[in-house]
Amino acid sequence: MTMPTTLFDKVWDAHEIHRSESGQSLLWIDRHFVHEGSFHAFNKLHERELPVARPDLTFGIADHYVPTLTRHLEEIGDAKVRGMIEQLSDNTTRHGIALFGLNDPRQGIVHVLGPEQGLTQPGLLMVCGDSHTSTHGAFGSIAFGIGASEVAHVLATQTLWQSRPKQMRLNVEGRLAPGITAKDIALTWIARLGADGARGHAIEYTGSAIRDLSMEARLTLCNLSIEGGARCGVIAPDEATFDYLRGRPYAPQGEALEQAMAYWRTLTSDPEARFDREVTLDASEIGPTVTWGVSPEDALPIDQAVPDPAREQDANRARQLQDTLDYMGLSAGQKLTDIAIQRVFIGSCTNARIEDLRAAAAVLKGRRSKVPGIVAPGSTQVKREAEAEGLDRIFLEAGLEWRESGCSMCVGMNGDLVASGERCASTTNRNFKGRQGPGARTHLMSPAMVAAAAVAGHLADIREL
Amino acid sequence: MEPIRHLDALACPLAQANVDTDQLIPARFMKEPRSVGYGQFLLHDLRHDASGKPRGDFILEHPEARQASILVARRNFGAGSSREAAVYALVDFGFRCVIAPSFGDIFSSNAVNNGLLPATLPEEDIERLLEHLGDTPGRLHVDLETCRIRAGELDLAFTISPTWRTKLLNGWDDIDMTRQHEEAITRFAADYAARHPWLKASPGDPGVIARDF
Ligand code: SF4
Numbered sequence: 001m002t003m004p005t006t007l008f009d010k011v012w013d014a015h016e017i018h019r020s021e022s023g024q025s026l027l028w029i030d031r032h033f034v035h036e037g038s039f040h041a042f043n044k045l046h047e048r049e050l051p052v053a054r055p056d057l058t059f060g061i062a063d064h065y066v067p068t069l070t071r072h073l074e075e076i077g078d079a080k081v082r083g084m085i086e087q088l089s090d091n092t093t094r095h096g097i098a099l100f101g102l103n104d105p106r107q108g109i110v111h112v113l114g115p116e117q118g119l120t121q122p123g124l125l126m127v128c129g130d131s132h133t134s135t136h137g138a139f140g141s142i143a144f145g146i147g148a149s150e151v152a153h154v155l156a157t158q159t160l161w162q163s164r165p166k167q168m169r170l171n172v173e174g175r176l177a178p179g180i181t182a183k184d185i186a187l188t189w190i191a192r193l194g195a196d197g198a199r200g201h202a203i204e205y206t207g208s209a210i211r212d213l214s215m216e217a218r219l220t221l222c223n224l225s226i227e228g229g230a231r232c233g234v235i236a237p238d239e240a241t242f243d244y245l246r247g248r249p250y251a252p253q254g255e256a257l258e259q260a261m262a263y264w265r266t267l268t269s270d271p272e273a274r275f276d277r278e279v280t281l282d283a284s285e286i287g288p289t290v291t292w293g294v295s296p297e298d299a300l301p302i303d304q305a306v307p308d309p310a311r312e313q314d315a316n317r318a319r320q321l322q323d324t325l326d327y328m329g330l331s332a333g334q335k336l337t338d339i340a341i342q343r344v345f346i347g348s349c350t351n352a353r354i355e356d357l358r359a360a361a362a363v364l365k366g367r368r369s370k371v372p373g374i375v376a377p378g379s380t381q382v383k384r385e386a387e388a389e390g391l392d393r394i395f396l397e398a399g400l401e402w403r404e405s406g407c408s409m410c411v412g413m414n415g416d417l418v419a420s421g422e423r424c425a426s427t428t429n430r431n432f433k434g435r436q437g438p439g440a441r442t443h444l445m446s447p448a449m450v451a452a453a454a455v456a457g458h459l460a461d462i463r464e465l
Numbered sequence: 466m467e468p469i470r471h472l473d474a475l476a477c478p479l480a481q482a483n484v485d486t487d488q489l490i491p492a493r494f495m496k497e498p499r500s501v502g503y504g505q506f507l508l509h510d511l512r513h514d515a516s517g518k519p520r521g522d523f524i525l526e527h528p529e530a531r532q533a534s535i536l537v538a539r540r541n542f543g544a545g546s547s548r549e550a551a552v553y554a555l556v557d558f559g560f561r562c563v564i565a566p567s568f569g570d571i572f573s574s575n576a577v578n579n580g581l582l583p584a585t586l587p588e589e590d591i592e593r594l595l596e597h598l599g600d601t602p603g604r605l606h607v608d609l610e611t612c613r614i615r616a617g618e619l620d621l622a623f624t625i626s627p628t629w630r631t632k633l634l635n636g637w638d639d640i641d642m643t644r645q646h647e648e649a650i651t652r653f654a655a656d657y658a659a660r661h662p663w664l665k666a667s668p669g670d671p672g673v674i675a676r677d678f
Binding site for chain 2: 014015017018020022023024026028030037040043048050065080081083084123129130131144145146147148149150152153156157158159161163165194195196199200226229231252256257259260263294295297316320323411412413420430432433434435438439
């Protein structure tokens with residue numbers, strides 16, 4: 001009898017080339033995405049005069065620095081930003097790597113584009129110099145972010161040294177209440193376990209509430225794995241996964257698809273498989289959740305109030321909490337629904353897929369936003385799809401800006417910034433100090449909740465709209 | 466990469482938890498080539514006030530901070546973005562070691578790849594170390610061979626993965642290590658392709674299409 005194994009083990013073992021005495025695995029990489037920020041890695045390669053081992057398994061994507069007001073390179077005012085996009089183009093051209101560039105109709109944020117183009121498939125090992133690579137685990141692949149030295153290593157060898165992480169099963173049972181989304185599940189578990197709660201672990205998301213999620217929602221959930229410190233998140237592939245993949249440009253077709261599916265169906269954890277940790281959430285208890293602080297763990301259901309440092313036993317924690325409130329411009333005990341906002345942002349690899357835009361538009365339809373804001377679709381394809389459905393009109397009529405796709409205000413590298421001291425309700429993934437711009441104050445929540453906040457002018461409960 | 470065996474050096478206390486990589490180096494500086502020196506960007510927005518003036522009371526602005534090569538921080542150091550630039554900023558500032566109760570996973574491997582030692586110490590020990598240092602840089606001894614940190618009366622055991630310890634002690638580089646396995650990789654790749662025939666460019670694979678420049 002063979003030992004029962006997890007989905008994660010199955011995929012890992014299929015990619016292990018060699019195991020060192022100290023237990024490190026040399027892993028084969030199926031897909032490697034590079035973006036503008038990967039220039040350090042290319043430079044390392046050039047210093048050593050090394051070629052790219054497998055350009056056919058490497059894909060270049062312009063997303064972090066792309067402007068959202070134009071698709072024309074020459075219209076980018078900031079020479080350094082323009083240079084970042086040109087540099088990616090130069091590096092991919094030099095090494096014969098496919099590029100989804102600025103004005104490619106398939107362009108998008110790497111973690112939206114991968115699944116959309118069918119590059120993301122069950123059972124693969126995928127890496128990218130970006131921490132939210134965990135997103136792709138929604139298809140039952142192992143996908144994680146790596147640093148520039150590791151990117152250079154993958155470019156040079158198509159392999160990577162890693163030690164096998166511990167494994168945690170995050171089981172979400174029951175039904176989500178109407179209006180509650182994958183974003184709320186994620187913020188809830190991160191608040192409960194902490195921003196480093198899953199550190200050193202690969203998470204497998206299981207349970208009836210997970211099975212009921214659409215592929216878009218699964219991508220959101222896996223995307224946020226890193227915000228709880230996890231190395232990656234995986235969800236076993238099922239019919240929803242296969243349906244999503246059918247007919248995508250890079251997905252196998254015809255007989256190859258049949259072959260692939262026969263393998264993909266084996267990618268589940270055996271019933272007896274052991275996990276290092278088990279956590280269970282009751283889906284019905286999850287409410288619309290928002291962050292109030294400067295770490296994704298600073299999250300609470302919208303009907304709660306800002307915590308009070310005076311009630312904190314530990315002096316260090318009280319001090320840090322006070323520092324957070326000072327940065328965020330909040331007072332202890334303030335009701336979350338009393339927090340006025342100055343801006344909204346709907347975008348990012350977390351929540352800018354078509355379903356997210358539909359959810360936000362459903363709230364904004366026939367209403368006006370009290371504050372300015374940007375909608376940046378997750379990919380050019382999402383943008384076209386949204387326009388075909390008339391969602392762009394809804395956003396524009398609500399008074400928001402309808403932009404081109406890119407990372408945009410999630411990280412502000414292209415110049416889309418939240419001003420210092422300004423408060424933004426955002427569908428993104430990080431509320432870190434300065435993430436959306438120096439001095440910017442970020443509140444994370446689902447797309448419908450951002451739309452509700454836009455309409456109200458303050459954080460608002462979607463259930464009351 | 467320069468090996469590390471032990472450090473006898475000044476340590477800066479940074480008594481904060483969740484010092485993420487966005488704080489270690491704000492995104493706007495990441496367009497710069499490494500040759501400009503990333504040390505100037507380290508914790509930039511904590512070090513400067515809104516008008517860009519250095520905050521004299523911040524630890525990295527202490528006159529002795531530039532001589533320090535150890536940083537002591539609270540839990541979840543280096544969480545968030547995978548940007549290796551966060552490690553470049555620490556290294557270019559002069560740090561060779563960060564001591565904290567926990568680190569972001571990607572941050573620690575980036576650190577090791579740049580010869581920066583991420584030493585994990587239990588939370589209580591970090592508090593004792595921070596108390597020992599107070600508000601100013603102070604001398605510490607970090608011994609990677611025995612995995613101990615000494616300061617005054619304190620003698621503390623830290624942890625680091627054995628693989629990383631070996632790498633740091635020897636200043637090894639992964640690409641060199643991997644090259645010894647070239648044959649195994651080639652064999653694996655062929656076998657893997659045979660086992661997963663559908664991964665060959667599928668009929669619908671658009672491949673490399675016309676570029677935009
Ligand atoms: S949208 Fe934000 S989190 Fe996602 S890849 Fe871009 S910068 Fe990173």
